[in-house]
Amino acid sequence: MSRYPKAYYKPTDSCDGCLAWGDFSGRLCPTCYMFGRSHATAVCTGCRRVQPLKWDFCRLCWCQARLGAQAAVDQLAAEADVRARLNAVRHHQLFFMGMHHRNGPACAPRRRGGRRGAPRKPPPAPAWRPNADWRQLPLFGQVPRDYGRLDPSGVDLTSPWLTWAKYLAHRFAEARGWGRNIRFAVNRGLAVVLTGYVEGDAIRHSEIFTPLRSRDLPVGHVVTVLEKMGIFEDDSEPSFEGWLAERLQGLAPGIRSEAERWTRVLRDGGPRSLPRREGTVWLYLNRVRPALLEWSDRYDHLREVTRDDVRTYMKTLHGHHRRDQLVALRSLFSWAKRNGLLFRNPTSRLKVGQYEYGVLQPLVPAQVGRSVAAATTPATRLILALAAVHAARVAQIGMLMLDDVDLGNRRLTIAGRVRPLDDLTLKLLLDWLEHRRNQWPSTANLHLLINNQTATKTSRASNHWISSSMRSQDATLERLRVDRQLEEAPTHGPDPLHLAEVFGLDEKTAMRYADSARALLEQAAEHSASPSGKELCPD
Structure with a gap:
């Protein structure tokens, strides 16, 4: 007996994308849903419907074109045959969901667990770094490649770099327990980024992240293999840089540059200071930012801030907010004084005070x-x-x-x-x-x-x-x-x-x-001496 009500289940219906009939949740079958995540929506050249398109054709037209190419033995020839048949599609044969598969006949249902008794695909043969041969040097230096415009039929499966990469990916998969789906996706990603690769080129993170992510390929695992090959260049911008630029917006140019130098010293350390944790750096800059924004309306540099300015600002704060911001401001102005950016520290002899902690209470x-x-x-x-x-x-x-x-x-x-x-x-x-x-x-x-x-x-x-x-x-x-x-x-x-x-x-x-x-022990003793919580008075 199911724990869900009868109205919870969606009745058998046809997919809005490929018109396949079957049991699935939502408007689209799982295949059309994943197809729509990887392709842009426009008017299909074949059926004139507004659908996600691959090479200007929707998935329904692709299924119809694939019906005539299933008998091809060579996978590359079959793929080329499908491309040639796309323009010839004039009708569509309806089908049940799950009937179209890449490696099986069109009408054969997919059996769970794979084919019984079928031999497993052998592992890739051992491969090593290709020998450096002569190559044509680029005329204008290395031009950034657009991996997003790569035609799937143009993938070079015979590249020695791809052979080496697949062998390394197999070793990573065996060592780290990658499943079948991850192995297949990593090999696809390597085929995309290594097509046309020559000795001396560098594959950059900024060039491959968006194309691989748009195809739902694991960027991290692909990068792991490329780093092992020694051909990957990580040019991604750290999140700290974007956060720092956002936090420094609105400050006067002089105050901005000084606050940025202080923040980087907090994170990276200096000649007489140890690096802080990134979380501590975030807290310090967030605490001094309101005061720096207020002073940026009147001053251009930190050396123009006086003790009266600090005292006036501190009078607007109370409790732990005053203590936390004063601690951060003392750190900023002390660093500026040590580096000769100001003549006098405006926060000197301003007492932070001892923080009074409350009594910790146990959980009930x-x-x-x-x-x-x-x-x-x-x-x-x-x-x-x-x-x-x-x-x-x-x-x-x-x-x-x-x-x-x-x-x-x-x-x-x-x-x-x-x-x-x-x-x-x-x-x-x-x-x-x-x-x-x-x-x-x-x-x-x-x-x-x-x-x-x-x-x-x-x-x-x-x-x-x-x-x-x-x-x-x-x-x-x-x-x-x-x-x-x-x-x-x-x-x-x-x-x-x-x-x-x-x-x-x-x-x-x-x-x-x-x-x-x-x-807590003293409170418990008082309550045990007076159960009602009131002081007992003698007669």
């Missing part, structure tokens, strides 16, 4: 219960246990490797610290390893937590994927981590040294947890 059981109920997959259950039991941060969970798990000795290494495995975490860990082995048996990714995107690579899963399941809950992974450390604090006194030893906290953070635990 109902909040934890809702997060536990939201963990419905082996991966999310393990992630929840690592945060709630072992107080692991999201980044630390993503960086866990298979070598960090010692099942024999029941130990788990998190951020360099060895922790014993409790029964709950051990059970969830075994469930996840079993699921991982069944789902991705051939993956070469050594990270403990992987997904469909990282199983064919060697990189770690993103923080967004790890925390996504708990992001809408009251008890997020960060709050669960804090609650676990707060729960551990009263067990030894509370003792900040114990917290620093167990969780690897620095002294200030450990003291903050100890102070919060002490305040």
